[in-house]
Amino acid sequence: MDFIRPATLAEALRAKADMPEAVPIAGGTDVMVELNFDRRRPPALLDLNGVGEIAEWSEVDGRVRLGAGVPYVRVIGELGDRLPGLAMAARTVGSPQIRNRGTVGGNLAAASPAGDSHPPLLASDAVVEVASVRGARTIPITEFYLGVKRSALEPDELITAVVLPPADGPQQFSKVGTRNAMVIAVCSFALALHPSSGTVGTGVGSAAPVPLRARDAEDYIAGELSALWRSPAPLADSVLRRFGELVGSAARPIDDVRGSAAYRRHALAVLARRTLGWAWHDYCEGKVTACA
Template sequence: MDFLRPGDWREALALRAERPGALPIAGGTDVMVEINHGGRRPEALLDLSALAELHALEHEPAGEDPAAPAGRVRLGAAVPYSRVVTELGAELPGLALAARTVGSPQIRNRGSVGGNLGAASPAGDCHPALLASGAEIEAVSVRGTRHIPVDDFYLGVKRNALAPDELIRSVRVPRATGPQQFSKVGPRNAMVIAVCAVAVALHPGRGRVGVGIGSAAPTPVRAREAEEYIAGVLADGDLWERRDPIPPAAARRFAELVAAACSPIDDVRGTAAYRRHAVAVMARRTLGWCWEAHRAGASDPRPEGGAPCA
């Protein structure tokens, strides 16, 4: 196995084009486990850990993009989870909550959102929050740059939309304009692969609700029908402005629609039936947490915040 260590971003792109079979690595929290356990044997490793561009965290100002009225946060592909947790809790609360549940402190110091996207595991903790927020991925090659909406990024189990010569340079996530929440099912909050996970993001200025689901389908998915349904309920009742409670029947129907967006399987971590039930429960709870925060004008109505198992 060859080990390739480019000195700068331009060299990294040239090596990626020349050796498309080389496996990119930065934190190595997924890749090295697979290699050590014999699950993967790439022809080469392309080490990107030393590239300054991938460790940059930038705050893009608001512009004319209606999908990001408060601007975006641009996360370099190698920015670790620990920085997301400590630096972005206010701007990207859903993603920060999800990042808190990833592995141990050591893993959070090495692993990154970009690495989570590159692995494209349906159980990746960051995916639901990225879907609910409406993130996009900056994919770069020697041919140029593409911005891929996160909805279009996941193609199958551990398959993504990157071309063989492309690398993820950054993830651009709209700053939160309303409460966001994340919850996953597992024996404990961290150091476990999610049995299933749900993220909800309120976008009051746009009258929209975003919902992302993880570990309950071959890819992470958005619950589009549920999003449209609950947004309609909130608009028809003028609830965004009045901030009255969501009718219980509407919350139950929302949870049913979120569960219906899943296509889970039975495996060693849980049955398909259990996953559907758990997704419905988490959908109702995360929506409730978000709505109570919206009513209170806060980002998190629970005293200690966090991302609990549901």
């Protein structure tokens, strides 16, 4: 197995073009597991740790551009106020060692439906930036996931960044696992309130072949909140429960060793109901939930 170590993004893209089968590695928190268990044996690893262009974040035209190589620990420490939902999800990833190495870019590249960063990216309507020697393009997050561990990336492309708006209202993230920490999600859910547009974003993880949005639930709760954005009032329990039911019905789960399909639907309904309650309470109190 070859080990390719480019120093710039241009060198990395050229290497990927010359050998599309080369597997990118940054934190290695997913790739090394597959190598250690002999689930994958690529002809080469493309080490992106020396590529400085993907290792920073910035604000461009009022949006946050998060480089694919920025580790979770920096998302938590530096972006908890701007991207609270993503920062909350980052806090649930693995151990401190994993959060020091793992990246949102790597989570996207793996395209596992259980990835913790996917639901908040969906809830915030993120856009994925990718590049190759042929040029750069953007992919809406809802079009990025094609199947279990399959994405819209072409063989010669690398993820360079993910772009999303800073929070304009409270955000939440919750997940259920077989234990409290260092666990793959049985199911997960993210919520983002967007009072500036009168909309609500959702993201469902580990409950379908791909991460997805609960569109019917979004439309329902946006209608319920339409008269409340300017004059906030507590939500009726029936509204919270109906929102949870719609989120649960959006899922397409399976039975596996971590949980049954029925349990996942039930758990998602509970997560959705609770996260909406927390987020709306924060909105009524005039807070934009921060994670720091």
